[in-house]
Each structure stands twice: as structure tokens, then as C-alpha cells.
Amino acid sequence: MEIPPGPKGTRDFYPDLMAFQEHLFASWRRTCRRYAFEAWEAPMFEHLDIYTQKSGAEIEKQLYTFEDKGGRMMALRPEMTPSLARMVAAKGTSLKRPVRWYSIARLFRYEKMQKGRLREFFQLNMDILGSSEVGADAELIAAVIDMMRDLGLTGNDFQVRISSRTLLEECFCAIGLPKECFAPIYALLDRKNKITDEEYTAELAEIVADGQLRQRIHDLFSVRGLDGIAALTGATPEQAVLARLFTLLEKYGMSDYVCFDINIVRGLAYYTGIVFEVFAVNKGMRAIAGGGRYDTLVELYGGPPTPAVGFAAGDVVLGDLLQERGLIPPSSPRCSVFITALDDKNFDEVAPVARLLRNAGISCAFPFKRITIGKQLKQADAAGAVITLITGGDESAQGLLKLKRMRDGNETTVPRDKLLENIASMLEER
RNA sequence: GUGACUGUAGUUCAAUCGGUUAGAGCACUGGAUUGUGGUUCCAGACGUUGGGGGUUCAAGUCCCCUCAGUCACCCCA
The missing domain is CATH 3.40.50.800 (Anticodon-binding domain)
Incomplete structure (x- = not known):
């Protein structure tokens, strides 16, 4: 009798792995409670529309979809943000603002799997909705750092890189880049670390024909700190916002963990302001968590204008990192x-x-x-x-x-x- | 969707140039031990070498197909 295999891209949680999972989730909950976030949950499947509406139809390839017995098209949830936006939108203005919510959710994506990517996985989501203050962004960046520290990781293990979509747009305008070039450059930037310098140069030349302009783009992305941006473009409003963010993070005692990095853009469209990613140091700089501001999403689902900022961290890459650093605790005795x-x-x-x-x-x-x-x-x-x-x-x-x-x-x-x-x-x- | 690599016991791995009955550690079961575990010693069980086809006197080993896994690309909410 042959042993039937489990579905591709899934994990079987034998007690050892389950013990680690519980350790991880307990740590996540501890951090969320320390930051006074409330837990929330959503259905494991949603109407297909709420995903296609946000990201277009081609996203369907990456979804587990099915038709229910009433002929409705459904999808297993690939992320929590649409459900969150839907639920917040549904309450109109009746939720006390700011909303501070967290969830630990099981998610599904139909993808070819590779290291750190499975078809079924878990994510911690922390979101603050209803505040456009940069203090909310700072609070979440501090929270993600504390989450990592609670697991035993230090500044030697990870680093948070911060930029801003708004700032990038300001810079592009300042150096005279036409608007139609923004989107392809975002896509190119997102891949910059993965391709060779020659490929990068060649692809950039395809997007921007003007050599002088290319040089200015090159100068822009070579900039180290915020001051360098100012020197290139003059003072802009978003520079002040980012400066305020870093001041706040210093007050949180988080300066050693964060840096400005204009190369952080976060692939997809819905981010509107500050964006950040947490990277493992010495591990091909793999992203462990990412987030940013999405001020228009709740409105997109028919809710009131609701500025929002949030991040998500996956269990798979984080688990790999903890294993690599020897930070998996021994499981406690089963019986006294x-x-x-x-x-x-x-x-x-x-x-x-x-x-x-x-x-x-x-x-x-x-x-x-x-x-x-x-x-x-x-x-x-x-x-x-x-x-x-x-x-x-x-x-x-x-x-x-x-x-x-x-x-x-x-x-x-x-x-x-x-x-x-x-x-x-x-x-x-x- | 594209490409590379790997499939041998429950598991981690051996097996010379294609050559006898495919071996070992760990784990498992039993015993040494009828009032005492971890250590040690002994024994046992464990295999259609992922599957199918081909070449050969002879295939775990070479060739073809297929399946599965890993990694990279593509994509990434």
C-alpha cells in the first residue's frame, strides 16, 4: 500500500513543527498585545471579486478558486488586506479610530513553490486604520522590530529599510522624468537586487531614452541618506515626513535597526506613501516582512476615506531564519x-x-x-x-x-x- | 510557464570501471535487567534502488519516457 502524499506546497505539522509554530504565534500575540492591538479574523474564503477588483484578473492564476453550489465564484484567501478593508468599510464611520488590529492568518496562493514560498502558509498582519499621522507608521515599524526582537533576533540579524512612494514621485518630478515612466521603473527597481548591473543598465535604457536623464536617475538611486536627496532635488514635503519618521524611531530607541533606502518600492500598486521591508542580514537579503501606507484602499471597497498603514510577516521565511540562527527553542515537556x-x-x-x-x-x-x-x-x-x-x-x-x-x-x-x-x-x- | 540538479530501508547516507546475496549510523522492536530510565552490549525487523520501457551475458550504476522533490528564472498581494 502506497502512502498518499500530502498536497503540494503544504506542510504536515508533526508535533515538533507544531511546537515551533505555537512558539512563533505566542511571540506574535505577545508583541501585538504589548502594542495594544486587537485580534480579528475573516473567512478563509471570500468572493473572488474582492481580489480581482483590487489587482486585476490575471491574479486569478495565483488563487485557489472554486464555484460553490450556488454558482458563486469563490477564492481561498491569498492575503488579509482585502478582507480587512472590506470589514472596515462595512462598519462605515462607526469604528473608533484609530483602529489597531492584528491577525494571524492561514493563507493560500497557487504558486510554483521554492525556498521560503509555499502554497499554504501563515502571516502576521498588523494594521492601523484611520490615522494619516506619520506616528502610525512609526508605531508599526517599531512593532515589527519588537516582534523580531521578541523571537531573539538582533540588529545583527535583520534590518528595516524605509522609503516612500510619495518621495520617489517628488524626485522623479524634480529631475523631469515623464509620468508614464514611473510604473516600469518601479518594476525595475523591485528587481534591481536580483539582476546584474549590465541587465539593469540595459533595461533602464529601454525605459528612458535620454542619456542625461538616465544619469540623473542613476545619481538619484546612488544617494545614501535623506540629506543626499535634498541636495539633489531641494526640500520637498515628503522629505520632512520621512525626517519626522526617523526622529520618532529614534525616540522609540529603534535607530540601530532602520535605515533610509530609496530602492525600496514594494512591487504593487496600492501603496501610497511610506513603504518598508524587513531584511535578513547575510541571507541574500531576503525580505521577511513588508508593509506600508495604503490610504485609498478602504475607499476602493466603498468605505469612507480611511488612511491606513500595515505590514505582514510570513511564518516560512521567519522560521528558516530562526532555524539558521539557532533560535528554535526546545519543546517543553509534554507531561509533568x-x-x-x-x-x-x-x-x-x-x-x-x-x-x-x-x-x-x-x-x-x-x-x-x-x-x-x-x-x-x-x-x-x-x-x-x-x-x-x-x-x-x-x-x-x-x-x-x-x-x-x-x-x-x-x-x-x-x-x-x-x-x-x-x-x-x-x-x-x- | 522555462531551465538545472537530485530520487537507494522510517530517516541520513554508502555501494570501485556496469559484475556475487544492495550496506552502515540514527530511529524502531525485543533481550541482557521480575524494585528503577537516560549510558552500554546483544539480537531482530526494515528494500519491486520513485515508476515504466530499452541496451547488455549482467543495470542502483548507461539511454529514453514519466512522476516526485530541490534550486534558480518568471511572478509576487
Whole structure:
């Protein structure tokens, strides 16, 4: 009999992987609560329209779509932002602003998979809606950094690169680039790190014929800091916004993690202002998380004008990075107490003891059949028990039970009516 | 959608130029051990070499097809 394979691009969460997943999600939730975000959830599938409406019909290739029994076209959700915009739009102006929401969502994309990309994965989303203040952008950038730090990562492991769509447009206008060149240049910029300098130069020449203009574009993207931009184009409003953002991030104590990088554009159309990406250092600079401002999206779904900013971080690339840096914590013991019986006639006494412990909220397990004490201890070890409780033998006649601390094999004999408090104190001393 | 590489036990990997009955570590099961686990020692089970076809006296090894996986490209909300 052949073992049927799981669907392509999916993972089976055996306990080890599941333990890591729970660790990751717990960390994500901790961070979100520290930043006073509320959890929200949406359906796992939506009407196909809400995705095609936003990104065009060709996106359908990357969606898991199906027709339901009422003939409606549906899609498994590939991202959360459309659902979020839909839900916020549906509440009109009745939601208290700013809305600070987070979700940990299972998502689906029908794609050819490769490293760090699967067809089923999870994402943390944090969004602030209803504030156009740059403080909201700063809050989210601080949050994504704290999320990374909570997992044990440091400034040596990752870096947040920040730019602005608005700033880029200002620069393009200042150097006299025609508007029809904006979109192709965004696309080219997004790939710049992946292609050779020669390819980049050649493709740029196709977009911009004028050599002088190309030189000015080259100068623009060679600029290191915000000051350099100002020197090239003169002062602009968005420069002030970004300067304010970096001042705020300094107040958050996040200066070491962030830098200005005009090359960050974030592929798709709906971003309207500040954009940022979190990169792993030394790993081909792979993007772990990304986000930015999308001030027009809620309106697009029929809601009131609602400025918004958010980011998403995927579990797959982040998991790879944590593994690479040795930051996967060992899983905690599955059971605190393993209950054994020294002799056959005591075997039926373990279940009542288990009931006693379980009623007291202590996790415990015991063997299902009568086996030697040696085997039982072996099982206790395999179960990762902190304590093995041994019933039966001479002690049993005197109303005593034996507790064995598995770490060092130390044994203590305790009266039956003092059992719970002894176990509790042994579990605490760890 | 395009291309490259890899498929051998549950798993990680061996197997000379194409040559005897495809081996080992880990894991698993049992035993040494009928009042004590982790260590050690012994034994056992584990395979249609991804599948199909071809060349050959002889194929895990060479050729063709196919499937699967990995990586890169394309794309990326």
C-alpha cells in the first residue's frame, strides 16, 4: 500500500513543527498585545471579486478558486488586506479610530513553490486604520522590530529599510522624468537586487531614452541618506515626513535597526506613501516582512476615506531564519508526572491517582498495560516527564508513594495525603 | 510557464570501471535487567534502488519516457 502524499506546497505539522509554530504565534500575540492591538479574523474564503477588483484578473492564476453550489465564484484567501478593508468599510464611520488590529492568518496562493514560498502558509498582519499621522507608521515599524526582537533576533540579524512612494514621485518630478515612466521603473527597481548591473543598465535604457536623464536617475538611486536627496532635488514635503519618521524611531530607541533606502518600492500598486521591508542580514537579503501606507484602499471597497498603514510577516521565511540562527527553542515537556506501578496488583491504582492529579490541573500520563518498572521508566523518559510517581511495593502498604525526579534520579517518599503539595513544589523548583 | 540538479530501508547516507546475496549510523522492536530510565552490549525487523520501457551475458550504476522533490528564472498581494 502506497502512502498518499500530502498536497503540494503544504506542510504536515508533526508535533515538533507544531511546537515551533505555537512558539512563533505566542511571540506574535505577545508583541501585538504589548502594542495594544486587537485580534480579528475573516473567512478563509471570500468572493473572488474582492481580489480581482483590487489587482486585476490575471491574479486569478495565483488563487485557489472554486464555484460553490450556488454558482458563486469563490477564492481561498491569498492575503488579509482585502478582507480587512472590506470589514472596515462595512462598519462605515462607526469604528473608533484609530483602529489597531492584528491577525494571524492561514493563507493560500497557487504558486510554483521554492525556498521560503509555499502554497499554504501563515502571516502576521498588523494594521492601523484611520490615522494619516506619520506616528502610525512609526508605531508599526517599531512593532515589527519588537516582534523580531521578541523571537531573539538582533540588529545583527535583520534590518528595516524605509522609503516612500510619495518621495520617489517628488524626485522623479524634480529631475523631469515623464509620468508614464514611473510604473516600469518601479518594476525595475523591485528587481534591481536580483539582476546584474549590465541587465539593469540595459533595461533602464529601454525605459528612458535620454542619456542625461538616465544619469540623473542613476545619481538619484546612488544617494545614501535623506540629506543626499535634498541636495539633489531641494526640500520637498515628503522629505520632512520621512525626517519626522526617523526622529520618532529614534525616540522609540529603534535607530540601530532602520535605515533610509530609496530602492525600496514594494512591487504593487496600492501603496501610497511610506513603504518598508524587513531584511535578513547575510541571507541574500531576503525580505521577511513588508508593509506600508495604503490610504485609498478602504475607499476602493466603498468605505469612507480611511488612511491606513500595515505590514505582514510570513511564518516560512521567519522560521528558516530562526532555524539558521539557532533560535528554535526546545519543546517543553509534554507531561509533568508519569505514573507507574511497581507490581501487577497495583496497576489498577494508577488511574485513580491520575484522576487526582488531573483534577488538580497537573498533566500526567501512565502506561496502558502491565510492564516491568524498567520499561515504565523508559516510557516516562520518552514522555519527557519531570517526575515519575511510583505506586505499589512496600511503601504502598504504609500509605506512602515514591516520587522520582527524572533530572537526577533523586527519590523521595511521601504520604499519600501530602502528594499534591509535594509534586507542586517539585515542579516549581525547576 | 522555462531551465538545472537530485530520487537507494522510517530517516541520513554508502555501494570501485556496469559484475556475487544492495550496506552502515540514527530511529524502531525485543533481550541482557521480575524494585528503577537516560549510558552500554546483544539480537531482530526494515528494500519491486520513485515508476515504466530499452541496451547488455549482467543495470542502483548507461539511454529514453514519466512522476516526485530541490534550486534558480518568471511572478509576487
